[in-house]
Every structure is written in C-alpha cells, then in structure tokens.
Amino acid sequence: MPHSNKERQSNIGNALEKIIGPRAGSTEMVDTRHDNTVGLRRFEYEDGVIARSVEAREQIQRMAQPFVFSREELARNHIIVQGDENEEALTLLKDLRNRITLKQAALGATILVTTIGEPRGASILARNLAAIISTDESRTSLLLEAQDTDAELHDKSQNATGLYDFLNSDTLSVADVIHPTGIPRMRVIPFGEAQSINFDYLRSTRMRILIKDVTRRYPRDRFTVIDAPPVDKVADVELLNEYADIIVLCIPYGKVTLADAKRGIAKLDKTKLLGTVLLGTPRLPATFKKFAQ
Amino acid sequence: MRYSVETDYKLLLRNIVQYRWFIAIMFSVIAIAFTVLGYFAPKKYTSYATLLLDSKTVIQPLIPGAPDTGAATNWGDIADEIVHSRKTLTKLMQSLGYIDDEIRTVEDEIIKDQLERNIKVSLDGSDKYLKIEFSDPDPYFAKEVATRLTDIFIAATHGYRARESEEAFEFIDQQVKEYHRKLQEAERRLKEFKTFKLSSGASSELAVNQRLERLQATLDQAQLDLKEALIQKASLERQLNGEIQQTVSLARQSQYLDRLTKLEDRLAQLRLTYHENYPDIVQIKYQIEDLKRAIEREKRNKSMDLAGVSGGIKANKVYQDIRLQLSEVETRIATLTTRINEVKKNIELERQKGRLVNDTDAKLAELTRDYEVNKRLYEELLRKREAARVSKEIDEQHKGLNIKIYQPAFLPAAPSGFRFIHFVLMGLVLGLLVPVALIYVYQLLDNTIKSAEMIQAKLGLSVLGDSPDIINDDDLAHMRRSRRLMGMLVGSSFVVMVAIGYLKFIQADV
Numbered sequence: 001m002p003h004s005n006k007e008r009q010s011n012i013g014n015a016l017e018k019i020i021g022p023r024a025g026s027t028e029m030v031d032t033r034h035d036n037t038v039g040l041r042r043f044e045y046e047d048g049v050i051a052r053s054v055e056a057r058e059q060i061q062r063m064a065q066p067f068v069f070s071r072e073e074l075a076r077n078h079i080i081v082q083g084d085e086n087e088e089a090l091t092l093l094k095d096l097r098n099r100i101t102l103k104q105a106a107l108g109a110t111i112l113v114t115t116i117g118e119p120r121g122a123s124i125l126a127r128n129l130a131a132i133i134s135t136d137e138s139r140t141s142l143l144l145e146a147q148d149t150d151a152e153l154h155d156k157s158q159n160a161t162g163l164y165d166f167l168n169s170d171t172l173s174v175a176d177v178i179h180p181t182g183i184p185r186m187r188v189i190p191f192g193e194a195q196s197i198n199f200d201y202l203r204s205t206r207m208r209i210l211i212k213d214v215t216r217r218y219p220r221d222r223f224t225v226i227d228a229p230p231v232d233k234v235a236d237v238e239l240l241n242e243y244a245d246i247i248v249l250c251i252p253y254g255k256v257t258l259a260d261a262k263r264g265i266a267k268l269d270k271t272k273l274l275g276t277v278l279l280g281t282p283r284l285p286a287t288f289k290k291f292a293q
Numbered sequence: 294m295r296y297s298v299e300t301d302y303k304l305l306l307r308n309i310v311q312y313r314w315f316i317a318i319m320f321s322v323i324a325i326a327f328t329v330l331g332y333f334a335p336k337k338y339t340s341y342a343t344l345l346l347d348s349k350t351v352i353q354p355l356i357p358g359a360p361d362t363g364a365a366t367n368w369g370d371i372a373d374e375i376v377h378s379r380k381t382l383t384k385l386m387q388s389l390g391y392i393d394d395e396i397r398t399v400e401d402e403i404i405k406d407q408l409e410r411n412i413k414v415s416l417d418g419s420d421k422y423l424k425i426e427f428s429d430p431d432p433y434f435a436k437e438v439a440t441r442l443t444d445i446f447i448a449a450t451h452g453y454r455a456r457e458s459e460e461a462f463e464f465i466d467q468q469v470k471e472y473h474r475k476l477q478e479a480e481r482r483l484k485e486f487k488t489f490k491l492s493s494g495a496s497s498e499l500a501v502n503q504r505l506e507r508l509q510a511t512l513d514q515a516q517l518d519l520k521e522a523l524i525q526k527a528s529l530e531r532q533l534n535g536e537i538q539q540t541v542s543l544a545r546q547s548q549y550l551d552r553l554t555k556l557e558d559r560l561a562q563l564r565l566t567y568h569e570n571y572p573d574i575v576q577i578k579y580q581i582e583d584l585k586r587a588i589e590r591e592k593r594n595k596s597m598d599l600a601g602v603s604g605g606i607k608a609n610k611v612y613q614d615i616r617l618q619l620s621e622v623e624t625r626i627a628t629l630t631t632r633i634n635e636v637k638k639n640i641e642l643e644r645q646k647g648r649l650v651n652d653t654d655a656k657l658a659e660l661t662r663d664y665e666v667n668k669r670l671y672e673e674l675l676r677k678r679e680a681a682r683v684s685k686e687i688d689e690q691h692k693g694l695n696i697k698i699y700q701p702a703f704l705p706a707a708p709s710g711f712r713f714i715h716f717v718l719m720g721l722v723l724g725l726l727v728p729v730a731l732i733y734v735y736q737l738l739d740n741t742i743k744s745a746e747m748i749q750a751k752l753g754l755s756v757l758g759d760s761p762d763i764i765n766d767d768d769l770a771h772m773r774r775s776r777r778l779m780g781m782l783v784g785s786s787f788v789v790m791v792a793i794g795y796l797k798f799i800q801a802d803v
Contacts, residue, residue: 072766091760095757277759278745278748282310282311283761
C-alpha cells in the first residue's frame with residue numbers, strides 16, 4: 001500500500017476541510033466508493049482511530065440539537081431504551097450495529113432496511129437502528145423514511161417538510177428536508193403529510209436527486225438508514241438497491257410464505273445483503289424460554 | 294410445516310403462546326359444556342345377579358356315554374337371546390305390572406324398548422359365570438328388575454333345555470318307528486322270497502348241478518342204450534331179412550330141390566324107359582341143369598323175391614324168434630327215445646332252473662343284506678332312543694344343567710357409569726387437549742416462515758437474529774390488561790363449573 005506524500009497531504013486536507021467546511025469542488029470526498037481511498041481509509045482508521053474519533057466528536061458536538069426526547073416520547077415512537085421487555089430486540093440491534101460499523105471501515109454507510117409483507121416491523125427496526133448507531137458519540141445517523149410511518153421523530157411544531165414535499169416541489173433543497181430528531185446525532189427526513197401517494201414516487205427524478213445527495217454527500221460522516229416499503233408490495237424498491245451499501249431484510253414472523261419470500265429476495269442485490277432478521281416472534285413467558293429456545 | 298422434531302415442539306410452544314386466546318376461549322367453552330352435560334347426565338345404578346353355570350352333574354359318571362348335559366352349548370349367546378327375547382320381556386313387564394298379558398299399545402312397546410336397552414347379559418370368568426344386569430336411575434327398581442329377570446331367565450332355560458331334549462327324544466322315537474317299519478318290510482320280503490324259492494323247488498346251485506349231472510348221466514346212458522338198441526334192431530332186421538332171405542332162399546332152394554328131386558325122379562324114371570337122347574330126358578336134364586344152376590345162384594345170392602314162395606316162411610321158428618326179438622328191440626327203442634326226450638327236456642328245465650338259481654341267490658343275498666342292515670340300524674336307534682329318554686327325564690327333573698344363582702341381585706349403593714366429576718375432569722382435559730391439537734394441526738398446515746432454520750435452509754440467507762416486536766409501555770399495559778382478562782375468563786369458567794357442581798350436589802340430596 002503506497003503511502004505517498006501526496007496522498008497523506010490530501011488526507012490531512014480532508015480533515016481540515018471538515019473543520020473549516022467543504023471546499024467547492026472537492027470531488028474527492030464525493031465518490032469514495034470505487035477508488036482506493038477506501039482501502040487507504042481503512043489504514044487510516046487503524047492507525048489513527050482515536051484521533052479521528054476525537055476529531056469527529058468535536059465536530060459532531062457542534063451539530064444542532066434543538067430538543068431531546070423524553071423517555072415517554074421515545075417509547076411512543078417505539079425507540080428502545082434500556083428496558084427489560086425489549087431485551088432481545090436490543091441485543092439484535094446492537095449486533096446489527098456492530099456488524100454494520102465493522103463492515104464499513106468508513107464512518108458512514110447507507111443501509112437499506114426493507115421487509116416482505118408487513119411494513120411496520122421494518123420501520124421500527126430502521127428507526128431503532130438509526131437510533132442505536134447514533135448512541136456512539138462519534139457517529140451520526142440519518143433516517144430516510146421512504147414510506148409512510150407513524151413515527152414523529154422530528155419537531156412537529158415547526159412546519160417541517162418531508163420527503164413528500166420535496167418530491168412535489170422544485171424549490172426545496174435536500175438540506176431543507178433534513179430535520180433533527182429528539183435523539184442526539186440522529187437526523188430524519190420524514191415522509192411528510194401525504195394526501196395521496198404517487199405510486200411511482202420512488203422512480204421520480206426528485207427522488208433520485210434526493211437519494212443521490214443523501215447517500216453521497218457525506219459518506220464518511222454518517223450512516224444513512226433508509227426505511228423502505230416492503231419489497232414485494234411496492235414496486236421499484238429495487239431502485240434503492242443501487243444506492244445502498246448494506247441491505248437488511250426483515251421477515252415478519254408467520255406472515256410470509258416461502259414463495260413470497262423468494263420473490264422478494266429476487267429483487268434485492270445479494271452481494272449487499274447483510275442478512276435477514278425474523279421480526280415479531282411471539283413473546284414467551286420466562287419459563288417457556290428455557291424450552292422454546 | 295414440519296421442519297424437524299426439535300423445532301416442532303418449540304414451534305408448538307410458540308404457537309400456543311401466540312394463540313393463547315383461542316385456547317382460553319375453547320377451554321372455557323368445552324369445560325363448561327362438559328360440566329353442563331354432566332349435570333344433565335342421569336345417574337345410573339346398575340344391579341346384577343351372577344349365575345353359576347355348572348355343567349357337571351352327578352348322573353354323568355354313573356352312565357358312561359350318557360348324553361352331555363349342556364357343556365357344549367354356547368351359553369353366552371343363548372342367554373343373551375333368551376333375556377332379550379320378546380317373550381322374556383313380556384313376562385318381565387307382566388311381573389312388573391306394566392301390562393296384563395300381551396304388549397299391545399305403542400306405549401307398551403316404548404316401555405319394552407327402554408327396559409331392553411338397560412338390560413345387559415355377559416359371560417364372565419372364563420365362561421363359568423353369567424351376569425344379568427339392569428340399570429336404572431332408581432336403585433331399588435334396578436334391583437327389582439334384575440331379580441325378576443333372573444328368575445324368568447332361569448325358568449326359561451329349564452324350559453329351553455327340557456324342550457330341547459324332548460324334541461330330540463321325539464325325533465329319535467320317530468326314527469325308531471320308521472326303521473321298525475322298514476325292518477318288518479324287509480323281513481316280510483325275505484320270508485316271501487324264501488317261500489317262493491322253496492315252492493318252486495329251486496334249491497341251491499349245488500343241488501341243481503347234481504341233478505344236472507344225474508340227468509346228464511341218465512341221458513348219456515339212455516343214448517348209449519338207444520344206440521345199442523338201434524344196432525340191435527338193425528342186426529335183428531338184418532338177421533330177419535337174412536332169415537327171411539335165408540328162409541326164402543331155403544324155401545326156394547327146397548322148392549328147387551324138390552323140383553330137382555322130382556326131376557331126377559322123373560329122369561330116373563324116364564331113363565328107365567328111354568334113351569339119354571330122348572327129348573324129354575334131355576329136357577329134364579336141361580331142367581335139372583337149370584335148376585342146379587338156380588340153386589347155385591340161390592345159394593349165392595339169396596333173393597328176396599318172395600314170388601313163388603309159400604307162406605311157410607312165417608312159420609319158420611327162427612324167423613319168429615327174430616321177429617319177436619325185433620319187436621322187443623323196437624319197443625325198447627321207443628322207450629329209450631321217449632326217455633331220452635324226457636331227459637333232454639328235464640335237462641333244459643334244470644338249466645333254466647340253474648339260471649334262476651343264480652338270480653335267486655343274488656336276490657336272496659340282497660334281501661338278506663337289506664334285512665341285516667335294517668336290523669342293525671334299528672337296534673342302534675333303539676339304543677339312542679333310550680339314551681334320549683334318559684336325557685329327557687334328567688332335564689325334566691332339572692337334574693341336568695345346574696344353573697345356580699351364585700349371587701343374587703343386590704341393591705346398588707353407588708351409581709355406575711360416568712359421574713358428574715368424570716364429566717368435569719373430561720371437560721378440563723379435553724378443553725386443553727382439543728385446542729392444542731387443533732393448533733398442532735394448524736401448525737402442520739401452516740407454511741409461513743416462522744423459524745430461522747427455515748430461512749437459512751430454504752432461502753439460503755443468513756439470519757442475523759430474531760426478536761419479538763418492540764413494545765413500549767402502552768403495549769405493555771395493553772398486554773397486561775389482556776392477560777388479566779384472560780385470567781378472568783378462565784377463572785370465571787371455573788366458577789361456573791363449580792356453581793354447576795354445587796347445584797348438582799344439592800340436587801342429588803333432594
């Protein structure tokens with residue numbers, strides 16, 4: 001691995017950039033998927049992990065955090081807090097997070113969370129995944145709600161615009177639709193008030209712009225979790241394949257037949273598929289757990 | 294969908310937890326239903342009498358070969374038939390006072406059917422004991438009926454047995470009479486035949502042969518004699534003819550000789566007178582010559598020509614003798630011929646008789662055989678009849694089959710059959726089993742994805758983990774409430790069951 005001076009210099013430049021702000025035309029930072037910088041970055045990570053995380057932390061601390069959710073509010077949104085009832089889910093989420101963050105040496109990745117059949121479980125999982133990623137002080141996460149959910153992660157009092165508004169307007173910019181949430185270091189692009197959903201919304205140009213921007217602008221900064229509709233119910237979810245680094249497929253317990261599952265899976269990019277998660281297994285009382293595990 | 298035995302039961306547990314409401318409701322419904330059923334199920338008291346079938350008697354060892362007295366009968370089936378028969382039930386109903394003499398109306402029929410339904414007959418203890426049971430809500434009534442039924446049954450079996458042996462006896466008696474008649478018939482025929490044989494003189498073959506021989510000998514002798522006689526006759530005839538001839542010839546010769554003599558005399562005379570060449574002498578000489586020649590000729594062939602011969606023949610003694618002999622012989626011949634004919638006829642007759650005799654012998658043998666067989670059969674039947682008679686006597690006096698009442702019908706203290714508590718328990722058990730079974734069936738049929746193994750095996754994807762839904766406090770409260778509700782449901786069904794049980798308990802005492 002050549003460590004040329006020039007490259008070292010450019011890395012330092014990047015760090016400075018972060019502190020100062022983005023330089024116009026700094027294209028090196030945009031497309032980091034397909035060149036050697038990833039490998040270099042890995043080295044960097046191994047060498048200077050503490051330095052970087054300190055650096056990141058400082059930067060992140062300067063993120064705007066207007067409000068913090070209380071416990072009840074978190075609970076309302078089905079975000080796990082340290083509690084007993086959701087122990088298994090918590091373990092699962094932590095496991096997921098570890099896999100994701102270890103797999104991606106960079107401080108950022110795009111995770112597509114989708115499901116087969118029922119949208120609810122996946123939505124909650126995506127939410128929680130984003131939340132748990134952001135518990136690490138050196139990481140930020142962005143939840144992109146690509147389907148209508150019942151979560152209210154952003155501050156509703158502000159007239160917050162969401163995905164839907166973005167898709168239907170030409171003037172809004174991506175930054176306009178990113179809102180902070182009550183969870184530190186977690187941002188959200190809410191779905192927005194939708195009177196009627198255009199079925200092809202995933203295919204629309206605006207959507208493409210949004211996605212591209214979100215996933216490629218700050219790849220090292222944050223983890224983007226896309227809360228996608230069920231892959232077998234809504235068409236064109238496979239378009240999101242392209243933008244994702246990791247795909248997590250949720251399978252609701254007892255609601256999906258093998259045939260449906262096969263059909264759904266066929267639409268996803270297998271190389272990016274991290275694995276499946278079986279959601280919604282019945283809760284067993286403590287005594288049963290011994291026998292049924 | 295079956296995956297493996299291990300995941301099978303784990304999956305079952307999960308399904309049970311998932312569908313607990315279904316189980317709870319079904320449990321309540323089934324348990325209460327069974328309890329109600331138990332409440333309405335009538336208490337049944339069963340009373341029964343045990344009868345001992347003792348098929349060994351005192352008599353049997355005394356009479357070896359005596360007919361068996363019921364050991365081989367299938368008492369189970371017979372008893373069942375007798376007890377459930379219309380006759381028995383009619384008697385029972387008469388004895389209980391439901392009817393006077395016969396089952397007439399529809400209500401009577403209904404009562405009869407009810408009674409019949411509650412009667413049970415069974416063999417017990419390796420076919421030695423017979424149990425007659427009767428069940429009824431009223432224990433006193435049950436005992437009453439059981440007692441009466443047993444009595445009727447015992448009476449019926451005696452009647453049955455006696456009837457049976459009587460019928461057997463009747464039958465054999467009839468057979469005996471029949472064979473007696475046949476025997477007499479055979480005897481008569483035999484007698485007739487023998488008489489006929491004797492009268493026809495036909496006797497045995499041996500006699501016939503002997504007679505034939507004798508006759509044959511006689512015939513031969515007679516034929517020989519005849520031949521002899523004929524020869525004799527021929528010879529006599531010849532003799533006679535010869536004699537006649539001879540006589541005739543002699544007569545002629547004598548005549549010739551006479552003439553010759555005469556001629557010679559004359560010749561001599563003439564010669565005295567005349568010369569040799571005298572024509573008369575020559576003539577006479579010629580005559581003498583001729584005569585001599587004729588004599589010669591005569592001697593040589595004696596002609597039978599009687600011309601010129603006088604009747605002196607008949608006076609010839611020899612001739613007469615011969616004639617006498619001849620006539621004797623002729624008589625003998627005639628006699629013999631007749632005899633021969635007679636004997637021939639007799640022989641023919643004898644031959645016919647002989648043929649007859651063979652036929653007769655065969656026929657006699659057959660008749661004799663017939664008679665013998667009939668006689669044997671008859672004797673045997675006689676023996677059997679006596680045995681049947683003894684059996685009948687035995688049965689009539691009830692000394693054959695001993696049906697003893699081993700244990701009379703008792704007053705049942707406790708009800709039999711399913712009691713209330715049984716129903717309740719059954720309800721509880723089924724209330725759990727049935728829904729779980731249904732769930733298992735559902736599980737077998739269910740083909741949705743419910744386990745990580747399935748995903749890994751059938752879809753080839755790695756499973757990162759599984760978890761229940763993420764719940765918040767609201768959900769938790771909701772779950773608690775639902776759990777409470779379920780508890781109340783199950784609790785209330787228990788309360789209902791206990792209440793019904795209490796009602797039943799009260800009812801029993803009233």
